Amino acid sequence: MTGWNEALLTYGLTIIISFSVAGIISLVVKLLETFSKNKS
């Protein structure tokens, strides 16, 4: 059916980018936690 390939490609890319953003968030939080522990 027309459009399913583009739809699945869009969803796949969205999943990858979204989890990359989630990964960046976790990394930022972890780094800042470590930084603030070292500081104190």
Place this chain on the structure above:
Amino acid sequence: MTIDSLVNIFQGVATLAESFSHNPTVAFVRIGLIFLGFLLIYLGKKGILEPLLMVPMGLGMATVNAAIMFFDPLNLHGGMGTLFVEAQAGATADAVKNAAEVMMMLQINWLQPIYTFTFSNGLIACLIFMGIGSLLDVGYVMAKPFQSMTIALFAELGTIVVFPVAQLFGYSPQQAAAIAVVGGADGPMVLFTSLRLAPELFVPIAIIAYLYLGFAYGAYPYLIRAMVPKKLLAIKPPPARKKREITSGEKMLFAVVACVFLSFLLPVAAPLIFSLFFGVVIRESGVKEFVDLLQGPVLYLSTMFLGLMLGVLCDVNTIMDPKVLPLLLLGILALLISGIGGIFGGYFMYVVTRGKFNPAVGIAGVSCTPTTSKVAQKVVSKANRTAIILPDALGANVSGVITTAIIAGIFCSLLAR
């Protein structure tokens, strides 16, 4: 005094009489739209639909359909029009003719400057996004980023499914993408995508999106109750492990990194991504004057003109377009599937956490910020007053905005004409 003079004075009545004699359907639809406008004002006032949008939209819709006169300088609507706005001005391929048409309409229609300079270039969507960004607390996403993103991804199902379905109805891939983004339930994103991909359908898609977002506010509680049994609705989230509080500097750092990262990946959606995170950064910067400006005048002025403009654009000529009817169906389908997908996301987290997660939170993945979070909390509170799911719901809500921006960016890049 002749009959012609009377007709010239009461042109609203005369155009209605003319429609009855030549095309009664148009006349009935026009009367129906006037009453629909009254209904929207009433439902907005009662709080059943979102009053911020529905009151100006309802008044605009009722008035513009009443004020139709014998006036059509661009010969687009069979000799009838209003002095409000002409969305088709400058829609031809000829650039010189375009400029002349736009200049002429700018000097005639009182709302034309707002349409031409804020709507047709997407500025209004960006201004609203700045305001929304200034209200968002990204701390909720930062607390549980993977959980929030997972729910938001489930709640994008409507967008993904409706894209191919719309093509079955005969829409081009660009038009199908513009209508599918309604499933993301993010008004500014719908405006932005339809302007980029299907400007010819911008008006009906924007009207449908905002009408349905208003209805979603009233309909989603029923969807939650239909899909989540009372026992699960009453689930209380486990007490949060004692964690260091996320500071405003950290939230700001996240907003800056996410803004640059997403703009780097999806430059087409960069204006919207920037506007959203600009609002977040201003909020966390603590510059009170800017925060007040974005949360007050910018957000509310844009929302008021958005509602008014959508109402005014909802005239009988737009609604009678044969391409509009399938859009009505596809818009509601997108929001319904996204809502169902979101609740499935809630169930997925319920299974992953071994029964500690309230599935109703899933509806908040549909990114109508903060409406769907409030809807989820309201329904859960009725089942268990002590269950506070709002922080989890707001996390999913903010993530929903991010995932919708990503999908809109991919669609705009993939399908650019």
